Each structure stands twice: as structure tokens, then as C-alpha cells.
Amino acid sequence: xxxxxxxxxxxxxxxxxxxxxxxxxxxxxxxxxxxxxxxxxxxxxxxxxxxxxxxxxxxxxxxxxxxxxxxxxxxxxxxxxxxxxxxxxxxxxxxxxxxxxxxxxxxxxxxxxxxxxxxxxxxxxxxxxxxxxxxxxxxxxxxxxxxxxxxxxxxxxxxxxxxxxxxxxxxxxxxxxxxxxxxxxxxxxxxxxxxxxxxxxxxxxxxxxxxxxxxxxxxxxxxxxxxxxxxxxxxxxxxxxxxxxxxxxxxxxxxxxxxxxxxxxxxxxxxxxxxxxxxxxxxxxxxxxxxxxxxxxxxxxxxxxxxxxxxxxxxxxxxxxxxxxxxxxxxxxxxxxxxxxxxx
Ligand code: PHE
Numbered sequence: 479x480x481x482x483x484x485x486x487x488x489x490x491x492x493x494x495x496x497x498x499x500x501x502x503x504x505x506x507x508x509x510x511x512x513x514x515x516x517x518x519x520x521x522x523x524x525x526x527x528x529x530x531x532x533x534x535x536x537x538x539x540x541x542x543x544x545x546x547x548x549x550x551x552x553x554x555x556x557x558x559x560x561x562x563x564x565x566x567x568x569x570x571x572x573x574x575x576x577x578x579x580x581x582x583x584x585x586x587x588x589x590x591x592x593x594x595x596x597x598x599x600x601x602x603x604x605x606x607x608x609x610x611x612x613x614x615x616x617x618x619x620x621x622x623x624x625x626x627x628x629x630x631x632x633x634x635x636x637x638x639x640x641x642x643x644x645x646x647x648x649x650x651x652x653x654x655x656x657x658x659x660x661x662x663x664x665x666x667x668x669x670x671x672x673x674x675x676x677x678x679x680x681x682x683x684x685x686x687x688x689x690x691x692x693x694x695x696x697x698x699x700x701x702x703x704x705x706x707x708x709x710x711x712x713x714x715x716x717x718x719x720x721x722x723x724x725x726x727x728x729x730x731x732x733x734x735x736x737x738x739x740x741x742x743x744x745x746x747x748x749x750x751x752x753x754x755x756x757x758x759x760x761x762x763x764x765x766x767x768x769x770x771x772x773x774x775x776x777x778x779x780x781x782x783x784x785x786x787x788x789x790x791x792x793x794x795x796x797x798x799x800x801x802x803x804x805x806x807x808x809x810x811x812x813x814x815x816x817x818x819x820x821x822x
Contacts, residue, residue, distance in 0.1 A: 479520060479523045481526055481529065481530070484524055484530055485533065488517065488534075488537050491507075491513055491517060491537065492537060492540055495507050495513075495541060496544060507544075508542070508545060514537065514538060514541055517537075521534065574811075575822040576684055579793050579800070580684070583665070583686055584667070586707055586711060587688065587707070590663070590703060591663050592664060592688060594664075595665070596666065596668055597648060597653075597666055598652075598668075599643050600642060600643070601640070601641060601643050601648050602638045602640065602641075603626075603639035605651045605652060606622075606624075606641050606648045607619050607622075609651045609773065609776040610647055610648075610776075611726045611770050611773055611776070612727070623644060623673040624641050624644045626640070626641055627640040627641065643668065643671065644670055645670055646666045646668055646685040647687055649668070650666075650689045650773070651773075651776075651777055652666075653689060654689075654777035655777050658778060660691045660692045660693070660786075661690075661691065662691040662786070663689070663690045664687075664688070664689050665686055666686065666687040667685070668685070669683070670684065670685045677808060679808065680794075680808055684792065684794060685791060686791070686796075687788065687789070688789045688790070689769070689786060691779065691786030692784065693785075694785065695784075695786050695787060696785065696787075697787070700720075700768070703787075704720070704789065705717060711796070712736060712739045713739055715737075715743075716737055717743060718734060718736055718737075719734070719736075720766065723767075725765055727769070727773050728765075728766070728767020728768055728769060728788060729770045729771070730767055732765070732766045733766075734764050735760040735761060736763055737760055737761075738755060738756035738760060740753055740756065741753035741755070741756060745759035755802050763791045763795060764791020766788065766789035767788065767789075768785060768787050769785070769786040769788055
């Protein structure tokens with residue numbers, strides 16, 4: 479082979495190598511049995527070995543440079559990132575709607591000096607009913623579809639009857655017995671349990687209970703607190719209404735309604751249609767009353783000296799009223815369905 483022919487072969491090889499996109503490029507050109515090695519072997523047929531060696535050295539350098547360029551250009555990350563695309567949406571969690579409502583309720587009552595407490599969800603029947611003026615066997619107990627818990631307890635006549643709290647009113651008893659000394663202003667929020675399950679009831683739900691005990695506390699204080707809550711939770715213009723009712727542990731007792739903030743409490747929408755959300759202008763929410771003297775006495779306070787009011791109702795309902803939501807099945811709050819929960 480002449481020097482010229484050798485030169486041509488080198489040029490051809492370099493040209494081919496530049497255009498070649500073979501995935502095994504490195505092996506094909508620079509591998510042990512690669513094209514460079516094959517061409518180098520032909521040097522034995524060349525007369526001017528020195529000049530040929532220099533050409534081969536240069537070829538090797540060029541091939542190595544090409545190899546580096548090709549490996550960089552071929553890095554998949556460089557090709558696949560398009561910086562102009564919108565960022566991918568990572569899912570961000572949020573508080574459960576009932577936790578959102580709980581936080582809001584706590585902060586509203588905190589403004590009035592009510593301190594959040596939490597009393598047991600599994601409690602002595604005596605705190606849930608007995609000290610609330612419902613002695614064993616009292617028919618009023620039937621209203622609270624209670625779960626009783628089988629528990630061996632201590633032998634003897636002081637055996638405790640455990641119940642899953644069907645309301646948060648046991649918190650009144652715990653707070654009065656714990657503090658002994660008014661003024662008391664508490665807001666007790668816990669899970670509550672009742673033996674009922676359908677589209678509007680869950681066996682586990684949440685209640686909050688307010689209690690204020692001091693000297694000279696009267697119904698106007700209760701009404702003022704309810705109005706304040708209605709305004710703060712549902713917006714300006716929302717009013718509360720109390721209607722006579724009966725609870726064993728309050729006297730007098732009331733049911734509480736809030737005016738419908740969708741129709742402004744009129745029952746009619748601005749276009750004259752009947753408000754479908756409330757029908758009558760009001761929503762019934764819960765119970766309230768002045769703490770019964772028997773309850774004050776059972777909890778160690780003198781009813782001649784102190785008086786108080788209490789109220790309590792469900793958080794689920796409080797929450798859904800807020801956004802005019804009508805939930806088809808209230809159990810959806812607790813069945814872990816993210817598609818449902820992400821809406822709130
Ligand atoms: N505990 C009552 C209920 O579950 C509500 C209530 C609380 C009524 C406080 C009066 C005073 O229905």
C-alpha cells in the first residue's frame with residue numbers, strides 16, 4: 479500500500495466515524511478488534527513507517543475526541559428535558575374537612591376566652607349520664623343510642639360501667655370536677671359514638687361542647703355567645719334563635735337554630751324562589767340550656783352561688799352548613815375516599 483492510499487483510508491475511516499450513530503460506536507472504532515486496530519495492522523505494508531505512525535496517532539486522537547463528543551451528546555437527560563414545559567403537579571395534602579372546622583371553631587371561641595379541652599371518649603357511665611341528672615334506669619338515657627363496653631372492671635359494688643361517649647356533655651362534668659373553682663369557660667371537642675348508621679348518621683361523629691360557669695351567668699350570655707359564633711363562623715348577618723326544649727341536664731333547655739346565610743333567613747332567594755337549602759329560613763343545629771342545679775351540685779359546685787350555660791352540637795353538620803353543601807352520604811367523610819375529600 480502506498481503512503482497516499484494509506485492516507486485515503488485514514489480520511490475515509492474518520493469520515494465514516496463522524497457520521498456513524500451506532501450504539502456500540504466506541505467498540506466498533508476503538509475496541510480491541512475495532513476498525514482503528516485493523517487499520518493500524520496494515521502499517522507493516524507501508525514503507526515510511528514513521529510518517530504512517532504519525533498519521534495513526536492523529537487518527538487515534540480524533541477518534542477519541544469524537545467518542546467524548548458522542549457520549550455527551552447521547553446522554554438521555556440532556557435530550558429529554560424540555561425546560562419550557564409546565565412543572566409536574568405533585569399532590570399536596572390538606573387537612574380533613576372536620577379538622578378544618580374544628581380549628582375554626584376553636585379559634586372563634588378562643589376570642590371569647592373559652593379554652594379547648596378534650597375529655598375521654600371511653601368514660602364512666604356516671605360522667606356521661608349519672609352526674610348529668612340521669613340516674614341509672616332513667617328513661618332519658620334512651621335518647622343517646624349508647625354503645626356499652628364489656629369490661630371486667632374491679633370486683634365489688636363500685637364497678638364502673640364503661641360507655642363510648644354518645645355526646646360531649648361528659649366534658650362539663652370533668653371540667654367542673656377538675657377545676658372546682660369558677661370561672662370556667664371550656665370548649666370540649668371529641669369524637670362521639672351512637673348506635674345509628676345511615677346516609678345522615680355515622681356511628682362515629684364529632685361534637686363540640688361549650689360550658690361557662692360563674693356568678694350571675696344568665697340566658698342573655700348564652701344568646702350573645704351563640705350570636706357571636708353564628709356571625710364569626712357563617713358570616714355577618716347570621717343570627718341564632720333558641721326554642722324551648724327538654725334536656726335532663728339543663729333547665730331551661732333550648733334547641734338552637736341559625737338563620738340560613740344563603741337566603742338571609744327569609745326562606746326566599748332574591749329571585750323569589752323558595753330557598754331549597756333551608757326551606758324555612760332557619761337550620762336546626764344543636765342543644766343548649768342553663769346548667770341544671772342538680773348537675774352543679776353533683777359536680778361539687780353550689781347552685782346558690784354559681785350558674786352557667788352549656789351548648790353542644792355536631793361538627794359534621796356545622797361544617798356542611800357553612801358551604802351550603804348537601805352531602806349525599808355523610809359516611810363519605812370517613813371511608814378514606816380521596817376523590818371525595820380532595821373537594822374540600
Ligand atoms: N348533649 C346534647 C346532645 O347531644 C346537647 C346539649 C349540650 C344540650 C349541652 C344541652 C347542653 O344532644
